Amino acid sequence: MKPIPAKASKTDEIKKNRARMLISCPDGPGIVAAVSRFLSEQGANIVQSDQYTMDPEGGMFFIRIEFDLPDILSHIEKLKQDFQAVADQFQMNWSVHLAGQKxxxxxxxxxxxxxxxxxxxxxxxxxxxxxxxxxxxxxxxxxxxxxxxxxxxxxxxxxxxxxxxxxxxxxxxxxxxxxxxxxxxxxxxxxxxxxxxxxxxxxxxxxxxxxxxxxxxxxxxxxxxxxxxxxxxxxxxxxxxxxxxxxxxxxxxxxxxxxxxxxxxxxxxxxxxxxxxxxxxxxxxxxxxxxxxxxxxx
Structure with a gap:
């Protein structure tokens, strides 16, 4: 039987400089503004943002943000280090994932x-x-x-x-x-x-x-x-x-x-x-x- 290789994805180029941030934390004012401001200061462009709050049940807030950042591989580790200050302020459980990293x-x-x-x-x-x-x-x-x-x-x-x-x-x-x-x-x-x-x-x-x-x-x-x-x-x-x-x-x-x-x-x-x-x-x-x-x- 002839081997069947996977096709190259058309989205590879789009994902090259894209990352995703997942956040869960106690709900409160200023979370979205703080995250958006941080990404803007890093030179990132938010391309998609979804959020959900459990308030009043548990008062937890969840957000998923996709953003583009030129030459992201060179900047991702520093971005993670710098974001920790924002995360600490809002008691966030968070992670960042490179979209192009399968x-x-x-x-x-x-x-x-x-x-x-x-x-x-x-x-x-x-x-x-x-x-x-x-x-x-x-x-x-x-x-x-x-x-x-x-x-x-x-x-x-x-x-x-x-x-x-x-x-x-x-x-x-x-x-x-x-x-x-x-x-x-x-x-x-x-x-x-x-x-x-x-x-x-x-x-x-x-x-x-x-x-x-x-x-x-x-x-x-x-x-x-x-x-x-x-x-x-x-x-x-x-x-x-x-x-x-x-x-x-x-x-x-x-x-x-x-x-x-x-x-x-x-x-x-x-x-x-x-x-x-x-x-x-x-x-x-x-x-x-x-x-x-x-x-x-x-």
């Missing part, structure tokens, strides 16, 4: 290919602005598919007895080469020890509209309950099973005529779209996590 992904998959294929297709088309560093699986089934895209494929079997050793191998392979892990229907529960290495950087797709039908066989659970809507949920992984901050969800109408296999077939379409959206928003720095919720600027 996040590197490791995709975990088991036997079902639909979510993996959606990510590969979007990456190949240039619609997913990221680098897929590798695919890791507990089965060999996807090797030929993945390697046709010239992406490294790692087969690491997992059993109850070998889970700890398998996760040690995962960390060894990933090392510092990967920013974010994607569980694209990877049918294994990740241990709390593993999660500590990637807080809010592991995205899972769960094949139900959470919080309904947590855990295994959600389509069978949904069928037994006689639901009229089924859905899928992309969320960050935490120690609570299927309980992490929700990034994206969608649903599809079903009826009493649909059996469990019908629900699975319909659900596959929802799963792949929901996961792809969540991954795209994550790599574009559109998500802020607060407690067990997300603020998604889209």
């Amino acid at each position: 996040k590197r992904l490791a995709i975990f998959v088991s036997k079902e290919d639909h979510c993996l294929l959606e990510l590969l297709w979007q990456w190949h088309a240039g619609d997913l602005y990221a680098d897929i560093a590798m695919v890791i699986s507990n089965h060999e089934d996807m090797r030929e598919l993945v390697e046709s895209f010239e992406i490294p494929y790692h087969y690491i079997p997992v059993t109850a007895d070998t889970k700890a050793e398998a996760e040690r191998k995962h960390l060894e392979i990933i090392d510092e080469d990967v920013d974010t892990l994607i569980l694209a229907r990877y049918m294994q529960i990740v241990s709390p020890q593993f999660l500590k290495h990637y807080p809010n950087r592991i995205i899972n797709i769960h094949h139900s509209f959470l919080p309904a039908f947590v855990g295994g066989k959600p389509y069978a659970q949904a069928h037994n309950r006689g639901v009229k809507l089924i859905g899928a949920t992309a969320h960050y992984v935490t120690e609570e099973l299927d309980g992490g901050p929700i990034i994206e969800q969608d649903v599809e109408r079903v009826s009493h005529r649909d059996n469990v296999d019908d629900l699975k077939r319909i659900g596959r379409h929802i799963e792949r779209i929901v996961l792809a959206r969540a991954v795209s928003w994550h790599v574009e720095d559109r998500i802020l996590v607060h407690e067990n919720k997300t603020i998604v600027f889209i």
Whole structure:
């Protein structure tokens, strides 16, 4: 099979001097003015700004700003250092990300290919602005598919007895080469020890509209309950099973005529779209996590 390389993104030139600032802090007057003034003094031009306040619930304020700054690679470290004074004034939790610096992904998959294929297709088309560093699986089934895209494929079997050793191998392979892990229907529960290495950087797709039908066989659970809507949920992984901050969800109408296999077939379409959206928003720095919720600027 002929290799399928990723297409060069048309947005590379636009992103060359662009950065994104994400801020969460207690709400109060002067936050937007202080940030805007700081960026202006640095010679930056704000091209997009989104904000949200929880006031009066919790009184937290969230903002995402995209800005252009000529020769940004030479200035980014000083900009971060100088901004700390503003951050301290408003008790900010903040980060700055270079828009042109692609996040590197490791995709975990088991036997079902639909979510993996959606990510590969979007990456190949240039619609997913990221680098897929590798695919890791507990089965060999996807090797030929993945390697046709010239992406490294790692087969690491997992059993109850070998889970700890398998996760040690995962960390060894990933090392510092990967920013974010994607569980694209990877049918294994990740241990709390593993999660500590990637807080809010592991995205899972769960094949139900959470919080309904947590855990295994959600389509069978949904069928037994006689639901009229089924859905899928992309969320960050935490120690609570299927309980992490929700990034994206969608649903599809079903009826009493649909059996469990019908629900699975319909659900596959929802799963792949929901996961792809969540991954795209994550790599574009559109998500802020607060407690067990997300603020998604889209």
